[in-house]
Amino acid sequence: MGRRILNEALRTIVNAEKRGFASAELNPVSNVMASFLQIMKYRGYIKDFQVHDAHRVGKITVQLLGRVKDCRAITYRQDIKADYLEKYKTRALPTHQVRVVFAIQ
Template sequence: MARDIVADFLSHLTNVRRKGEDKTAFFPVSNLIIKLVEIMKREGYIKNYRLVDSSRGKIIEIELSEYFNEANAIKPRFPVEYSELEKYEKRYLPALNFGRLILSTSKGLITNREAKEQKIGGVLIAYVY
């Protein structure tokens, strides 16, 4: 059975928040995880992060922001057209303009807000709020 590293990572962050902690480390790290973290930092859900080399590979150390509540992977990975974004926002986000969907597009990983501005669709990867 294949491992879903995105789901593992986002569940890890949610569990850390539920324990009342702000700092954590995660292993293994892929380019997809790094891009997710960069988006979450840009959107204000992560205060800071750094990559650390270890003998087993890279480890990412993360400090969560007070604005981070929950994050989860979306499975199955739905292909979404630009016109359908609002439907999925209502399904996965708790309120209007609260939280972000993260999509994989031909232009890389972007948020639902950026997808609306650029009028492009993609494949739903995760949500965070």
């Protein structure tokens, strides 16, 4: 299995939304992907999802609503402690000021 499973799954969802499909099939299955889809369902970005045969390679069928415009994942995952979360966000994620600098130039 590849290391960018979540990123590939999110790109599949975005591409299916752009083409106007009602559902998308994601494979292989991971627990992180299922947790992320649960959050997307809770916030109203997808209608529902079903995990088929999770103990093997399996697949996930996602029912789409048409609300996802763009969605990406950071291509690597790091285990960090909760105490260092704010420090990590300010160091690793891009700032809002970057857009202003590029707009001026």
